[in-house]
Amino acid sequence: MKLLVPAVTSIALLGAPAAMAADWTGPYAGFGIGHADVDGPGAADGKETTFGGHIGYDYDFGDFVVGGELEVNRVDLALPAGGGTIDNVANLKLKGGYDFGPALGYAVVGGSRAFTSLGNDTGFVYGLGVAYQVNEQFTVSGEVLQHKFDNVGTTTSDYDSTSVNLRASFRF
Template sequence: MTIKSLTVSALALTTLLAAPVYAGSPAPAPADPVVPVVIPVTGDWTGPYLGVELGYGDATASTAFISLSDNGMLYGITAGYDHDFGNWVLGVGFDYDMADLTFGAVNVESIARLKVRGGVDLGDGLLYGVAAAARADTNLIGNDTGWAAGLGYEHRLGSNWALGGEALYHSFDNFNGFGVDIEATTIAVRVVYRF
C-alpha cells in the first residue's frame, strides 16, 4: 500500500466515523427575536381633584399717565376634573386665591380662575397648558374679568396625592371701566388629592 492510498483510506475512515456524530447533533438554536421594549404609561389622570396652593404674584397697574408695580404672596384652593385619553389629558378646573397686591390706594384682594387645561400624559407626570377666564376683586374699584394663560406640571406622589407647579400670565384691560390696565404673573406650588 502506498502512502497516498493510506492517506486517502485514513481520511475516508475518519469521515465515516465522524458522520454519525454530526448527523445526530442537534441543530444550533435560532437566535432569539429582538423584541422592542415598551414603557407602559402607569398613571391614569381621569377623575376629580381638590387641593391647596401657595404662590407668588408680580403685578403692574398702568394708566395713560402712571404705572405702579407690586408683588406678594398668594394662597388658595384648587379643584377640577381631568379625563385621560391615553397619551393626552384634557380637564377643567377652578382656582381661588387670596392676594395682597397694592397699587396706591387700590388693593387686589383675590383672583379666581375658571380654567381649561390640556397636556401630555407622561405616566406619573402630567405636563399641560392652561387657558382661563380670570376675575380679580379689589377694595376700591370693584371687580373685573380678564384672561390668563400659562404652563404647569403635576407629578403623582402615590395613588391619590400629587404635587404640581403652575405659572400663569393674567391680563385685565380697562379694569371695571376705570382706565387702568392690570397685568400679573403668578407662580404657584400646589398639593392635590385625586379621587
C-alpha cells in the same frame, strides 16, 4: 467578586418597583401657595405671596389629558401710586397636556376674575404647568400663569400679573 456584582444587579432590578402607569382621570381638590408680580398703570407695581384652593376634573385619553379647574387665590396686594388693592383672583381654566406616566405637562387657558378696591374685572389667564403623581391619591404641581385685565372697575386701569404657584392636590 466577578459573580457578585451581576448577581446583586439582577436582584436589585428584579426587586425594583415597576414604573407607575398613572391614570389622570377623576376629580381632585387641593391648595396652593405662590408669588404674584402685578404691573398696573404708571408706577402701580407690586409683588405679594398668594394662597388659595382649587377643584377640578381630568380625563386621561391615553397619551393626552384634558380637564377643567376652578381656582380661587387670596392676593391681598396694595399697589402704590393710587393703584388700589387686589384682594382675590378667581380662575376658571381649561387644561390640556401630555401624559408622561406619573408626570403630566400641560397648558391652561381660561377666564379670570379680579376682585379689587377699584371694582371687579373679568379678564383672561393662560400658562404652563407640570404635575407629578406621588401616589394614586396625592399630586404635587407647579404652574406659571399670566393674567390680563383691562379697564378694572370704572377706571381705564389695566393690570397684568405673572404668578408662580406650587400646589398639592388630593385625587378622589
